[in-house]
Amino acid sequence: MSGPALRQLDAHRSIHEAAYGQVKDMTEVLKRLYREERLEEAKQAELILIEHWxxxxxxHATSEEEGLYQDIKQAYPDMADTITQLTRDHDLLRKILARIEESLSADQQAEERLMMYDSLLVVNWHHSRDEEHYLLNL
Ligand SMILES: [Fe+2]
Ligand SMILES: [Fe+2]
Structure with missing residues (x-):
């Protein structure tokens, strides 16, 4: 998931789409398990979903920050602000995920976590579209 593939638009977009499709499907399964009150299975599914994220x-985000983003900042110094914004998106994903893990280990209400899993999907969807738009057509 790193190296040349990230620098090539079609390959990079495929990485986004594959990963997004997987976490979206897993989130739907998780919601169904909670709806059906299959709590033990739901908890296992949450651990797997978090690991998948x-x-x-x-x-993927970390490897972009260490490689692709550095290369773009060097080649196109006026893209520095855009890189900062895209890195902030990555940080939001990290913060939301950390909050989900705290909530899970404290055995808090699943309902709030289900909203946070949806938030991850929304942030990630917009982030990927912006990244494809701003960086990969350079
Ligand atoms: Fe990214
Ligand atoms: Fe990406």
Whole structure:
């Protein structure tokens, strides 16, 4: 998920779409488990979903910050503000995910976490579209 693929629009967009489709589907499954009050399975599904966000989306973001974003800032200094904004999106994903993990380990209400999983999807969707628009057509 790093290196040349991130610098190539179609490959990078495919990475976004695949990862988004997976977490979106997993979030739907999770909601169904809670609706059906299958609480033990729901908790397992949450752990897997959180891990998926970390392994596929947060790690993608970190590799962008270490590679692609640095390269773009060097080649196009006037893109520095855009890079800052896109990095802020990544930070929001990290903050929301950390809040979800706190809530889960404190055994708080699932309802609030379900809203936060939706927030992750919304932030990530807009972030990916902006990234494709601003950076990958340079
Ligand atoms: Fe990104
Ligand atoms: Fe990306």
């Amino acid at each position: 970390r392994d596929h989306i947060i790690s």
